[in-house]
Amino acid sequence: MNHRERFNAVFNFEKPDRIPCYFFGSWNEAKLRWKEEGFDGELVLGDAGPQLPGMDPDWEPGMWNCHGLVVTGCIGDIEPKVLEEDETRQVVRSSIGEEIVLRKDGTSVPHTRLHALEPNRKSWEKIKRFLDPAISSRRPPDWETKAAALNERDNVNAFMGGSLYGWLRDWMGVENISYLMYDDPVLLEEMIECITDHFIELLTPVLRIARFDFVYFFEDCCGASGPLFSPAIYFSIFDKHYKRLIEFYKKAAVPFALIDSDGFCEPLVPSWLGSGFDIMFPIEVGKWKANPEALRRKFGRKLRIFGAVDKHFIYGPEENLRQHLQSLKPCVDEGGFIPIPDHRIPPQVSYRQMLRYVEIFHEVFNG
Numbered sequence: 001m002n003h004r005e006r007f008n009a010v011f012n013f014e015k016p017d018r019i020p021c022y023f024f025g026s027w028n029e030a031k032l033r034w035k036e037e038g039f040d041g042e043l044v045l046g047d048a049g050p051q052l053p054g055m056d057p058d059w060e061p062g063m064w065n066c067h068g069l070v071v072t073g074c075i076g077d078i079e080p081k082v083l084e085e086d087e088t089r090q091v092v093r094s095s096i097g098e099e100i101v102l103r104k105d106g107t108s109v110p111h112t113r114l115h116a117l118e119p120n121r122k123s124w125e126k127i128k129r130f131l132d133p134a135i136s137s138r139r140p141p142d143w144e145t146k147a148a149a150l151n152e153r154d155n156v157n158a159f160m161g162g163s164l165y166g167w168l169r170d171w172m173g174v175e176n177i178s179y180l181m182y183d184d185p186v187l188l189e190e191m192i193e194c195i196t197d198h199f200i201e202l203l204t205p206v207l208r209i210a211r212f213d214f215v216y217f218f219e220d221c222c223g224a225s226g227p228l229f230s231p232a233i234y235f236s237i238f239d240k241h242y243k244r245l246i247e248f249y250k251k252a253a254v255p256f257a258l259i260d261s262d263g264f265c266e267p268l269v270p271s272w273l274g275s276g277f278d279i280m281f282p283i284e285v286g287k288w289k290a291n292p293e294a295l296r297r298k299f300g301r302k303l304r305i306f307g308a309v310d311k312h313f314i315y316g317p318e319e320n321l322r323q324h325l326q327s328l329k330p331c332v333d334e335g336g337f338i339p340i341p342d343h344r345i346p347p348q349v350s351y352r353q354m355l356r357y358v359e360i361f362h363e364v365f366n367g
Contacts, residue, residue: 002154003057007213011256011279011304013335019365020056021358022340024282024307025049027107029347037351047344054358059156063216066159069147069206071138072199073167074116074130096130098171117171119180121187127171128194133201147209157210158258161199162217162245164192164238165229169220174228181233189237196241200248207252214256214279215249217242222263224288234271246276258306262343264288266295273302282307282342293331304336311341314357315349321357325364332365339365 001009001017009016025048026034034050035043043050048060066072076095084091088105091113099114117127140146150157168191169177180188221228246257258279259272269280283290283305292308308328313321328339339361345354 004154004156004213006056007059007156007338008255010338011214011336013301015335018362019332020338021054021361022056022059022338023052023345024340024343025058025060026345026349027347029107030345030349033347034351034354039351052354052358054355054362057155059158063158064160066161066203066206067146067150067157067210068140069143069150069210070202072160072202074127074171075135075137076130096127096171112170112173115171115173115176117168117176119172119176119183119187124187124191131194131198133198138202143206144209147206150210156214157212158214158216159203159206159212160218161203161215161249161254162242162257163219164195164217164241164245165221166217166219167195168192169228178228181229181237185237189241192238192241196245199245204252207249207254212254214258215246215254217257217259217277219259220262222261222265222268224263226264226266227261227268231267231271234268239271239275242272242275242277250276256304264290266290269295269299269303273299278302279304279306281305282340284342285310286312286342292328292337296331296334296337301334301336305331306338307340307342308337309339309341311343311345311349314341314345315353318356318360322360322364325360329364 003020006016006018006020010019028045031043031045031050039050039052041050041052049058051058062068074096076097078093078095078097080095081093082090083093083099088103090102090104091099092102093099094116096116098112098116101111101113117123177188249257256278257276258281259277260281261268262282263284265280272280280303283292283295285308290308292305295303295305310324313324325339331337332339
């Protein structure tokens, strides 16, 4: 089997020749540590990669920007500017007007000091113009040639094709979007409908040429104690738009829709399955104690799992790591489950430990 055939066989509950070995990128500090400890491959700082010996070709590079075929999301017309700077941090203004605090002394989640979108119609009208699909810079002149070339490579092809909560949360903040769900659900749904239309219009030409293995929805909508909104809110505001978007992709021959939720997500799983999602990601075990076997018993074969390996075991004792992976094997053997670490690999993991993980992974799952 080639890489695309193998990936699709797993999620179609068929028998692959082996289970592919992936991960979900690493912290920059981990990358730099691995370089010092003997990694001699290509090193690009950022979330994805690097490509490690013994692992299947990384599925993430190119996903976030649709492989350069089209620019989705806001294209602002405000001049970016560094507003403040010292030895440890930098405050920048983005092209859509938000002010973001960035750390210079290590990896951390950026802090938004001023959001681009306020939870009112006047502010939404300003931001909405940045989503205009007709902005001329959205497509490079050679995008059709690039799309055809994408079909020829033996890599799992994915693209970020949905963010009905995640984008809005980033633009206005968790508190503002949470209040808006109750203060003005009509306005919130108008925003969601606009984003849905945005993806459909921009990706229709792309999907006539390029063939993908799954569409990735970036939402990050769950936390330590559960989802950031209720199933009732999901059904009343989000459900119909997810259904329309997922139906569009599946009619365009994209076989699977994956939702990236983070956190404890189980209360929303029935809603997602009802909307047409196929794959839950990353099923965080280390922090929220998610149990893929219990999830499969509860939701059956409609639930496909990408993730569910507790990354903390990678830098622990070897036998604990082996036992953890062996505990996943019965569920993996059922199909519809590709085990990968449940988020970015942290700098506590040495290069030797990461190679040891790859070796034990193949030992457990591929004999």
